[in-house]
Amino acid sequence: MDQERVDQEQVLVRKVLEWTPYSWLFAGFSTRLGGVSRVFADAAQGGALNLGFVKEDTAEAVEENRRRLVRAAGPLGWRLVVAKQVHGIEVRAVTRGNVDEAMEGGRGQWEADGLITREAELLLGVGAADCVPLLVADTRLRVVGAFHAGWRGTAAGMAEVGLARLREAFGTRAEDCVAAVGPSIGACCYEVGEEVRAAFARRGEAEPIVTGVNGRWRLDLWEANRRQLVAAGVPTANVSVLGECTACSRDEAGRRRYFSHRAEMGVTGRMLGVIGVRREITSRMD
Numbered sequence: 001m002d003q004e005r006v007d008q009e010q011v012l013v014r015k016v017l018e019w020t021p022y023s024w025l026f027a028g029f030s031t032r033l034g035g036v037s038r039v040f041a042d043a044a045q046g047g048a049l050n051l052g053f054v055k056e057d058t059a060e061a062v063e064e065n066r067r068r069l070v071r072a073a074g075p076l077g078w079r080l081v082v083a084k085q086v087h088g089i090e091v092r093a094v095t096r097g098n099v100d101e102a103m104e105g106g107r108g109q110w111e112a113d114g115l116i117t118r119e120a121e122l123l124l125g126v127g128a129a130d131c132v133p134l135l136v137a138d139t140r141l142r143v144v145g146a147f148h149a150g151w152r153g154t155a156a157g158m159a160e161v162g163l164a165r166l167r168e169a170f171g172t173r174a175e176d177c178v179a180a181v182g183p184s185i186g187a188c189c190y191e192v193g194e195e196v197r198a199a200f201a202r203r204g205e206a207e208p209i210v211t212g213v214n215g216r217w218r219l220d221l222w223e224a225n226r227r228q229l230v231a232a233g234v235p236t237a238n239v240s241v242l243g244e245c246t247a248c249s250r251d252e253a254g255r256r257r258y259f260s261h262r263a264e265m266g267v268t269g270r271m272l273g274v275i276g277v278r279r280e281i282t283s284r285m286d
């Protein structure tokens, strides 16, 4: 299977190659391609797949883009669930019973930076435009989680907290999990200040996650999150780091693959990292 999957509407979702064997799982990371947002696309692109209700875009465009992403997951009754992300470490469990509350008016209502579920056809989404989207799947119990880890969330241990919440809620064992560190700003582009360096120094892991380059600091969020996942018990071989920088990745035509808050000076859209459990064919029949 290609790492890039294009559906009929050209929604481009980066897949995690290593997860191809898990046919019960739908997961991936959106790019700029396949949407209807005019504001973040040049004429040749037609439209951009902005999935966040940012002030520069219209609600109608974002709603259509979200519908397209959900249809890419499957033709049945999938629901997209997102939260109001606040750079914290709150994790909420989503069910068919509370999804209407979570998504009242079509927008994420819960202040949280992590969502977990064990129910099928709930597409958990984590919005980002440089921050790290972390996706986790328990391959034994078939439960999933989506977590948002910018520098604050990473310094607060979002990955470890996410695994702990999966264990508390569903009995997940970290050794049964696969995890993916999605496209996000790389150490190549992520210059940070003293406040950020100090936050990682307090965790006792400033080196080599924060490295000095020409008298300035650069933060490696991919490695920081990879280490946390491994520290939480996820086998090293089960952690996939996509390794694509949202600030500097370009397509063949030289256009940005991703939205980047840093590189586009805050005037940009949002991607979604999404993960969900497909309904079994057998249960579809009853």
Ligand SMILES: [Zn+2]
Binding pocket: 185, 186, 187, 188, 189, 245, 246, 247, 248, 249
């Ligand atoms: Zn970069």
